[in-house]
Amino acid sequence: MLGTALHRGQLLSPAAQRACAFASALGASPVSSVLIARRSLASSVIVGMGGRNSKPQERNPSQRGDRANASTAVAAPTEPAQAYDALCERLKEISSLNGIAGLLDWDEMVMMPPGAAGSRASQKAALAGVLYDKETDPQLGALLEALKAAPGETLNEVQAAVVRDAAREYVKKTALPKELAQRVARLKSEAYAAWVKAKTESDFSVFAPFLQQWIDVSKEKAKLIDPTKPVYDVLLDDYEKGATSARLDEVFTQVREGLVPLIADIKSRGRKIDESWMAGEYDTDTQAELCRKVAIDIGFDTERGRLDVSVHPFTGGAHPTDVRMTTRFKKENVVEGLTGAIHETGHALYEQGRNLSYDGLPVNSALSMGVHESQSLLWERMVGLSQPFAEYLLPLLKERFPERFGSATPDQLYESENVIQEPSLIRVEADEVTYPLHIILRYELERGLLEGSVAVEDVPRIWNERMAAYLGAAPPNDAKGCLQDIHWSMGAFGYFPTYTLGAMYATQIYAAAEKDIPDLAHKIRGGDFKPLKSWLNSKIHSLGSLHNSGDELMAAVTGSPLDPAVFLTYLRDKYTHLYKL
Numbered sequence: 116m117l118g119t120a121l122h123r124g125q126l127l128s129p130a131a132q133r134a135c136a137f138a139s140a141l142g143a144s145p146v147s148s149v150l151i152a153r154r155s156l157a158s159s160v161i162v163g164m165g166g167r168n169s170k171p172q173e174r175n176p177s178q179r180g181d182r183a184n185a186s187t188a189v190a191a192p193t194e195p196a197q198a199y200d201a202l203c204e205r206l207k208e209i210s211s212l213n214g215i216a217g218l219l220d221w222d223e224m225v226m227m228p229p230g231a232a233g234s235r236a237s238q239k240a241a242l243a244g245v246l247y248d249k250e251t252d253p254q255l256g257a258l259l260e261a262l263k264a265a266p267g268e269t270l271n272e273v274q275a276a277v278v279r280d281a282a283r284e285y286v287k288k289t290a291l292p293k294e295l296a297q298r299v300a301r302l303k304s305e306a307y308a309a310w311v312k313a314k315t316e317s318d319f320s321v322f323a324p325f326l327q328q329w330i331d332v333s334k335e336k337a338k339l340i341d342p343t344k345p346v347y348d349v350l351l352d353d354y355e356k357g358a359t360s361a362r363l364d365e366v367f368t369q370v371r372e373g374l375v376p377l378i379a380d381i382k383s384r385g386r387k388i389d390e391s392w393m394a395g396e397y398d399t400d401t402q403a404e405l406c407r408k409v410a411i412d413i414g415f416d417t418e419r420g421r422l423d424v425s426v427h428p429f430t431g432g433a434h435p436t437d438v439r440m441t442t443r444f445k446k447e448n449v450v451e452g453l454t455g456a457i458h459e460t461g462h463a464l465y466e467q468g469r470n471l472s473y474d475g476l477p478v479n480s481a482l483s484m485g486v487h488e489s490q491s492l493l494w495e496r497m498v499g500l501s502q503p504f505a506e507y508l509l510p511l512l513k514e515r516f517p518e519r520f521g522s523a524t525p526d527q528l529y530e531s532e533n534v535i536q537e538p539s540l541i542r543v544e545a546d547e548v549t550y551p552l553h554i555i556l557r558y559e560l561e562r563g564l565l566e567g568s569v570a571v572e573d574v575p576r577i578w579n580e581r582m583a584a585y586l587g588a589a590p591p592n593d594a595k596g597c598l599q600d601i602h603w604s605m606g607a608f609g610y611f612p613t614y615t616l617g618a619m620y621a622t623q624i625y626a627a628a629e630k631d632i633p634d635l636a637h638k639i640r641g642g643d644f645k646p647l648k649s650w651l652n653s654k655i656h657s658l659g660s661l662h663n664s665g666d667e668l669m670a671a672v673t674g675s676p677l678d679p680a681v682f683l684t685y686l687r688d689k690y691t692h693l694y695k696l
C-alpha cells in the first residue's frame with residue numbers, strides 16, 4: 116500500500132473518539148478517517164486516508180514479478196562494511212521516493228483540483244511501479260543476505276536494526292507471486308465497492324462473499340510470508356511489529372474484564388454531567404486560528420511542517436523536515452476540532468522528532484502503528500483532556516468565544532469534554548472508556564474468521580451478541596453494527612488492535628513522564644509543554660524502530676513491558692472522580 120495510514124477518527128467523531136481508520140492506498144473512503152501508515156521501509160511517513168478523489172489503489176500488478184528467489188543469483192559485496200554502505204544507499208533512495216509519494220498524497224487531499232484525479236492516479240501508479248522495482252530488486256536481497264550472514268559483532272545496534280527491518284520488508288514485498296498480487300489488487304476495489312453498497316443498504320449479505328475472499332487471500336498471503344507462524348500474527352506484524360495474538364489475548368482479556376464492570380457502574384450509579392452549555396455555533400476561522408496556536412504551543416515546528424485544513428484530517432508529508440498536518444472544523448463543535456488538532460499534532464511531533472542521524476533508514480521510522488497512535492493519544496487524552504490543560508485552554512476560549520465560555524470554570528470545561536457517550540454503538544464516536552471494547556470485539560471476530568472458529572455468515576449475530584455483553588447495547592441494524600468500519604473491506608486484518616495498544620502505551624508513557632518531569636501538571640497548566648515534548652523526543656521519537664516491539668520499547672522507557680493495569684487504573688481513577696462513583 117502506498118503509505119496511507121490513518122489515524123484519528125472520522126471526520127465525524129466527537130471529541131474523545133479519535134479513532135484511526137485505515138485507508139492506505141485506499142484513498143478516500145466515505146468513512147473519512149485519517150490513517151497513519153507506516154510507509155514501507157525507510158521513510159515511514161504518515162499519510163492520511165485518502166483524498167477526495169482517490170480510489171483504492173495498489174501498485175500496478177503488471178509491474179510485479181516473482182522475484183522472491185532471484186537474489187541468490189546476484190552477487191553482492193562480501194565485505195560487511197561495503198555491503199552495509201551499499202544497502203543504505205538503496206534504502207535512502209527508496210525513502211526519497213516514498214517521500215515523493217507522500218507529497219503527492221498530501222497534495223491530492225489538500226490542494227489538487229478535482230479534474231486532476233485521473234492524471235494523479237496515473238502518476239501515483241507510475242511511481243508505485245518504480246518503488247516496487249527498487250524494493251524488490253534482487254541486488255537488495257543479496258545485500259541483505261550477505262549482511263544477515265555477517266558475524267554477530269560486525270554491525271552495531273543501529274545497523275543491526277536497519278538490516279533487520281529492511282530484511283523483514285524485503286521478505287514481505289517479494290513473497291507474493293504476481294498472480295496473487297493481482298488478485299489482491301482487484302479484490303481491494305471490488306470489496307470496497309461491495310462494502311459501500313452493503314453499508315448503504317444495511318445488508319451484510321452483499322459484503323459477505325468479499326469478506327470470505329479477503330480471508331482466503333490473507334491466509335494464502337500469510338503462509339507465503341511465514342508458514343511457521345499463526346496467520347493472524349503474520350498479518351498483525353504489518354501494523355504492530357513484534358506483537359503476537361497470544362500477547363494480545365493476555366492484554367485484551369485483562370482490559371475487557373476491567374472495563375465491562377466499570378462501564379456498568381458508570382451507567383447505573385454515575386451522575387449526569389451537563390455538557391449542553393457548550394452547544395452553539397463557533398466560527399470556523401476562529402477555531403482554525405485557535406488550533407494553530409495550540410499546535411504551536413505544544414511544539415509543532417512550522418519551519419519543518421505545514422498546517423492546513425482538509426476534509427479528512429491526517430498527518431503526512433515527505434520527510435521529518437516537511438511534515439504536513441491537516442485538521443478540520445465543525446461549526447457546532449469546538450471541542451472536536453481542538454482535540455482533533457491536538458491528536459494530529461501528537462502524530463506530527465513524532466514525525467518531526469525522527470532521528471536525522473539515520474535519515475532515510477528504516478531505523479528512524481515509527482516503530483509501529485500502535486506506538487504512533489500512542490503519541491497522538493498521549494497529547495489528546497493524557498494532556499488535552501486533562502484538568503490542568505483545561506486551565507490553560509479556558510482563557511484562550513474565553514478570549515475567542517466569550518458568549519459561550521465567559522462564565523465557565525476549568526472544572527466545567529474538563530467535565531464536559533469527558534462525557535461518556537451512551538449508547539456506544541459506533542467506534543469512531545466512542546469515548547476512551549468504551550472504545551477498547553469496540554476494538555476487542557473486532558479483534559476477537561477477525562481472529563476467529565482467520566482461524567476458522569467464526570464463519571462469515573455468523574458475523575452479524577456474534578457482533579450483536581458481544582455488543583450487548585460488553586457494552587450493553589445492540590445495534591439497530593448492520594450499518595450501525597458490523598458494517599460500520601472500512602478496515603475489513605481493505606483486508607486490513609490486524610489493524611484494529613493498534614488503536615487500543617496505542618491508548619495503553621500512551622498511559623504508561625505518560626506515567627513515566629510524570630515521574631521524570633517535576634511538576635508536570637503545573638507546567639501544563641501554565642502552557643509550558645516543552646519539557647514533555649523534549650522528553651518524548653529523547654525517549655520515544657529519536658529511538659524510531661530500534662526496538663523489536665512495543666513491549667520492548669515500553670520496557671526501555673517505563674521499566675516494564677506493556678501493563679494493562681496502568682491503563683485500567685488511569686480510567687478507573689479518572690471516571691470514578693468525574694462520575695462520583
Ligand SMILES: [Zn+2]
Nearest residue numbers: 122123135491
Ligand atoms: Zn491517530
